[in-house]
Amino acid sequence: MKFTFDVWCLLVFTHIRSANYELSTVSSTPCLRRLFIPNRLAAKQTGITFGTLFYLLTVIASLLRTGLFVGLVGLLASCFNSRPQPVFPFTPVTQTYSVAQLQTDFRLMRRALEEAHPGLYRYHPRDSVSQWFDAAYAQLTKPMTELQFRRVIEPVVDRIGCGHTDLYASKSFTAYRKKHPLRPFPVDVAVLNDRLYVRENRSTDSTIQRGSEILAIDGHPAQPLLNQFYRYISSDGYNQTFKSYVLNTGSFGSYYALVCGIDSAARRLTFRDTTGTIRTLTFRTRPDKLPPRLDSLDKRNVPASSPRKKPKPDKAPDEQRQFWLSERDSSVAVMKVSSFSGFGQRLFFRQSFEAIAANKAIKTLIIDLRGNLGGNSGTSLRLASYLIDKPFQAYTQVDAPVRNVSFNRYLGWKFWRFWLRNFFTRRTPEGTYRRTGTTSPIKPIRHGGFRGRVFLLINGGTFSAASIFASLVKHNSADRVTVVGRETGGGAYGCNAFTSPYLTLPQTGVQLRLPLYKIVLAIPGQDQGHGVLPDVPVAYTVPAILSGQDLDIEKVYELLR
Structure with missing residues (x-):
């Protein structure tokens, strides 16, 4: 007996319907979840079964064979537009994690470092490193966002003294920031001898001179602020030149957001200009005149590219x-x-x-x-x-x-x-x-x-x-x-x-x-x-x-x- 394509589809469709496989089942299986449902909330709200999908494929094949492409488009539109689209109550930036979740991740990170890191005690004794871990763990007493969690654990990672050991944002956080980039920093900052200078003016105030020293940003004195940034940049041993190099390659605004808040944008800067005059300015940014650099919290100047992004092509x-x-x-x-x-x-x-x-x-x-x-x-x-x-x-x-x-x-x-x-x-x-x-x-x-x-x-x-x-x-x-x-x-x-x-x-x-x-x-x-x-x-x-x-x-x- 010779079976046609439609007969085979009908048999398989009947088997799948009887088994009653739903995408909610798929969402509980990791390997299938990655293939079909990137978000569990979306799976629950769609409610489409495997049988329905296979039936749609059968209809599509028949339509393509008969040339009824317009009918295919109408069918798909009616199927996927008939249900309300999922509404997400949070973003990867605002989502909070429970204390238990934060502690679970911290314990795994600590176990991995203590078990497999080859230079964890290269520059510091074991008891000192253990004290850093204990002190950071003690701070996990309330729900936190991903960024708040990173503020707690990144200084510990930095103190290890390994430039190849660093933390990066989650994939969802990175994807969200690509669609919602950071506000541009008002000036390009040059770090020299632990001081901050204006390298380029991005603001609407044309009186800001290149070479002016930045004394404070939104009331934060420049020197303590710079020291805060250094706590989030890993380097080998006690080295400081790598930290300033990172900040000088377009990442100053990223670290400002990491330390002061994801939506922070410097509105008030205190300068000492080239004549020695000190003044405080409040202004808006001017991205149309000088496009902001495409830096973000997940971008680091490190030897290897981040796993959250497709690797960039090698330099020419x-x-x-x-x-x-x-x-x-x-x-x-x-x-x-x-x-x-x-x-x-x-x-x-x-x-x-x-x-x-x-x-x-x-x-x-x-x-x-x-x-x-x-x-x-x-x-x-x-x-x-x-x-x-x-x-x-x-x-x-x-x-x-x-x-x-x-x-x-x-x-x-x-x-x-x-x-x-x-x-x-x-x-x-x-x-x-x-x-x-x-x-x-x-x-x-x-x-x-x-x-x-x-x-x-x-x-x-x-x-x-x-x-x-x-x-x-x-x-x-x-x-x-x-x-x-x-x-x-x-x-x-x-x-x-x-x-x-x-x-x-x-x-x-x-x-x-x-x-x-x-x-x-x-x-x-x-x-x-x-x-x-x-x-x-x-x-x-x-x-x-x-x-x-x-x-x-x-x-x-x-x-x-």
Whole structure:
């Protein structure tokens, strides 16, 4: 007997109707809920059954076969418009969570950090860290919004001293803020020497001068306010340059909202202008003249992108890496490396050093690592092998405290972590789990390597793999390498990274970035909790920032004279 398509549909439809599968049943099954019902409230109010859906599909197929497309549209419109649309009494910004929910998420976060974080006690003793956790937990005595909850736990995460460990907004919070962006901050703020200055004026008051010092915002003195911001920005060890770098890259308004309220918009600023006159202004913002930067509370300047967003495409090659010969000095070549992520990096290095080898006049190489937030550590070591003239060891350990975690269901990157822990780790005598091959010596590149003078340009945005590169090159080629600029944001003796998945707290949806490996560099000395320090420090001034002067490169040419 030959069954037609309509007969098959009728049989399956009858079976599904008899089983009485409803979408409310689907909503209780996690894997099906993600496919069909993104919100449980919507499922209860629609009340559409599986049988109804299959029946609709059958009718659609018949209409398409007969060409009655208009009838199809009418049917769908009558079906989905016949019921009232769900009305949500709250938003992800205003939704509150019970004390029990907050405590549940906090306990999971603490358990994850104490169980799996490789550097939780790297800079602070165990009893101090436990006291921080206990003090924060004691504050969870009343229902809170997600933002209020983050205000409680983020300072604890920051005190760990790990720039790869940070908190991010939930997916629902992020989606809501995309549709309802933050109010634009009235001025672009430059942070310099723990002071705030106006870099650009966004307000309707044209008398505000660029370079004016901001003394207070809505009555909050600038210095205590800045210290509050720093409590929500994680960095390696005791480093401060990374914190100011983050605020200088368009995130000042985001942290103001985090500290002072999600809908806060500075209406009253107290300035000291360039003549020394102090005045307080109240004004409206002017987004039509200067569009606000697209920063939000979920955006952070960290080495990895947030899991709540689709990953942004890599920078274009001409932005990510550049190589050119200096027009001021024919013996100088300049290499700009903005990131160690992306494709084509090794090819770029090879071609650049081949160009240097072909030009016998080049005696000096300037490598600009400012704002390089890291990326692939293997790529950074490849670049180091062009500069170091002897075999060198990069790491003494890349160790995880555990192989398997008890909170695996809440932790991302499951397949990648499974692959690494089962095929690329080995147990050490100390009981940790070391990534294989990471402590082996690295051979220098003999043919095509550069043996001339090298200047490294660094700042607070030199982080993670970029900071590792700067530290290794400085210590292994100290006689030829000079570091110029400001302390790197990444640790000089290592960090916690290699694999950093995201832990989703089940009640609030807040996400914790959790590095799994402790990296210790093979360099002499003791870890003091700071980044790579420059051999030649360069201090910027407000006029230099406003005029766009590059004082670091100017210092290099001054040293070459």
